[in-house]
Amino acid sequence: MQLKTIALQNQTITYWQGGNGEPLLLIHGGIGNAEVHWSTVWNQLAEKYHVIAPNLPSFSGTSPLERAGFAQIADWVVELMNTLKIDSANVIGNSFGGGVARLMASRHKRSVKRLILVNGGAIPNIPNFVGWGMQSRLFDGLFNMIRKQTFTYKGLAPMFADKSFLTNDFIAQADFDSLGFVTLMRQSASESIGAKIIPQVPTMVLWGEADKFTKVAMGENLAKMIPNAEFQLFSGAGHMPQIEKPDEFVKYIVEFFNFYETE
Numbered sequence: 001m002q003l004k005t006i007a008l009q010n011q012t013i014t015y016w017q018g019g020n021g022e023p024l025l026l027i028h029g030g031i032g033n034a035e036v037h038w039s040t041v042w043n044q045l046a047e048k049y050h051v052i053a054p055n056l057p058s059f060s061g062t063s064p065l066e067r068a069g070f071a072q073i074a075d076w077v078v079e080l081m082n083t084l085k086i087d088s089a090n091v092i093g094n095s096f097g098g099g100v101a102r103l104m105a106s107r108h109k110r111s112v113k114r115l116i117l118v119n120g121g122a123i124p125n126i127p128n129f130v131g132w133g134m135q136s137r138l139f140d141g142l143f144n145m146i147r148k149q150t151f152t153y154k155g156l157a158p159m160f161a162d163k164s165f166l167t168n169d170f171i172a173q174a175d176f177d178s179l180g181f182v183t184l185m186r187q188s189a190s191e192s193i194g195a196k197i198i199p200q201v202p203t204m205v206l207w208g209e210a211d212k213f214t215k216v217a218m219g220e221n222l223a224k225m226i227p228n229a230e231f232q233l234f235s236g237a238g239h240m241p242q243i244e245k246p247d248e249f250v251k252y253i254v255e256f257f258n259f260y261e262t263e
Contacts, residue, residue: 019046029095058180
């Protein structure tokens with residue numbers, strides 16, 4: 001995997017790319033950048049797929065967007081795909097990235113062949129007045145306090161089955177990107193998308209059972225909302241199973257994609 005930079009509409013995008021084969025797009029969540037989320041598995045995946053893992057807007061060298069809710073980021077990812085001359089791809093989204101991936105699959109149907117949502121994908125249905133209120137500068141102090149409490153060992157520990165993965169380097173990188181993530185979350189809250197976004201592609205909801213941040217019931221409910229979605233419980237892992245159990249994670253991914261390749 002190699003780190004690359006590209007200009008898109010006067011914006012800078014940093015992304016990782018490697019491997020050959022069918023395109024596979026990895027969309028990270030808010031606990032750090034693409035490397036934090038996917039470096040444990042992307043070399044294995046690149047043995048079979050052409051892997052692309054962008055740093056989302058405001059993360060690790062990628063320019064911010066003026067508006068950066070789920071819809072805008074989904075459109076932004078598809079623009080990146082078009083620039084890289086990728087017509088369609090298998091897509092995996094973790095946490096916040098799951099919401100982006102889910103919206104891509106319903107908003108840009110031809111761009112997504114198969115979809116995997118990893119401990120994420122729920123899109124909150126927040127009343128407009130609440131969402132727009134969250135953009136007010138009056139709440140800057142509150143959100144900064146929440147950010148500082150969340151991106152610490154204590155704040156991140158509920159997301160992991162094995163706390164040894166919460167190294168000082170991991171926490172430092174997550175904290176470094178946290179300002180951008182909070183901005184994305186606040187802007188996403190002001191969208192009027194609604195919660196019932198229905199992908200029409202083969203979908204697996206893969207959920208680390210030890211995640212105390214997004215609990216198993218949320219994953220089960222999400223799978224029920226998506227026609228014919230497969231729900232797979234991932235034992236011994238939390239919010240980011242690709243970090244805690246990389247070999248098992250890759251096995252689930254390859255088996256799911258292989259099943260639809262042979263249909």
